[in-house]
Amino acid sequence: MDYQALADLLFPEITGTIGDYEAKYPPRNLPEGAVVTRIAPSPTGFVHLGNLYNAIGERLAHQTGGVFYLRIEDTDQKREVEGAVEAVIDAMNFYGVHFDEGVTKDGESGAYGPYRQRQRKTLYQTVAKALLLRGLAYPCFCTEEDLAKMHEEQEAAKENYGYYGKYAIWRDRPMEDIKAELQKGTEWVLRFRSEGDPANMIPVQDGIRGELKVQENYTDFVLLKSDGIPTYHFAHVCDDHFMRTTHVIRDESWLATLPIHVQLFDTLGWQRPVYCHTATLMKMDGSSKRKLSKRKDPELALSYYSEAGVPQEATWLYLLTVLNSNFEEWHMANPDADSRAFTFSLEKMSTSGSLFDLEKLDNIAKEYLSRQSADFVYDGLLTWAKTYDTALAERMQQKEALYRGAVAVGRGGEKPRKDYGSWSAAAKFLSFYDADTFEITDACPENADGDKRNAILDGYLETLDFADTQEEWFAKVKTLTESLGYAVQPKKYKKNPELYCGSIVDVTNLLRVAVTGRQNAPDLWEISHVLGEAETRRRLKDYRNG
């Protein structure tokens, strides 16, 4: 076969060489050990947790004086959605992940672009032509039906799937056959001519998993699709080489095709990047573990967290807990330190399906929010509400003092309250403070209902004095409890229930329902002082029977 003739026949317009690109994209001038990495999402409009998870590369790049960039893998035009690039950039910004180069909202920046794959067609075709010239690529004119038939035959014969051996029917076809098909206008793809032997095991160093041994690739996989656009495999190798990526951090689902990638790097004589295959995010479904699914699990979408208003730092705290085995310990030792102060390392990353647990995230977020100042909470809630609950945002601005007071309740001290782990939960939790959203949701405790209800409420209203200290206030509650035949010590009531109407728990729960609508609420005295005397008295009166 005259490879030059074949290469010119297939790519007449390609005149450059790989050398031209080597010169155009020289090795980066960075300090020793600097990590150059990227995220490379497809512009489908769906920004998921995995994107943020792999954006951990930003930490590695910036910890080492390297570069973190954004590449858009838009080879599948059908899946492209308008505004998807902005969505990725906004989502990453929201989490404090900033790119040094790559695609931007209004174009791109950096010397290693273009950073959108569809704009790199000439580069891919130049590399493809070079492979053709070496006899390492060939056109394949198989139709979808041909390939489906091949797949069936392989299934029936219990053979490995793929285009190889006797199934690789275009691998050694003469030039006349190729010309004839081209003349007919038959569509073709460009395949790699693999010389790999499945008996060979190739060592690959994985930054997270250590040394892997992968079976050498023996299939003639597709380099360029019929529209001349590369497959992920070919584009990944060309891009990460010419963008001088040192670390490819990606989901472990790519381990299956890793043999193809290393084969390409090795064949082209390019230095392989350090592959870092991150553990797929899993969740418990009943008693079994499964991959988080776009269709079934809303929590896979990053927008889920911004809509729910999980504070960004809490999301990071959780992700780092899942990602790095030594993070939790570090965080316990440095509870108030920003997670950015933690030195992230690949070796400490988990290698098997990370269990994603919303409840654990919520606990981390509650703990995190409980440590923040009232001002932080007020500002965070207001910012969230401006986008996701505008009615709340308005109320917060109209009644700023009330809301500032509300978020301050139970804050500070040894054991701050952990009532909410997200802004949406805070909105719900705090709703009773505001007369506009106050509602009675819990029942009156049975032992304090009936004619006792008014007696308790009236007695309480009578002695209620906003000038009292918390101790004085509580002493009065105890006196009232006793005078109405309730046990001040719940234990005593439990022992001899026939001697009492109930215990102090019934009395205070009744008061709590009257003032907050709920039996479970923070300290009544503190709440009353946030509400103010008039509102507190109004609620207590309103709760009287009849």
Ligand code: GLU
């Ligand atoms: N476009 C690929 C994906 O979204 C990128 C994988 C990679 O980082 O190489 O899965």
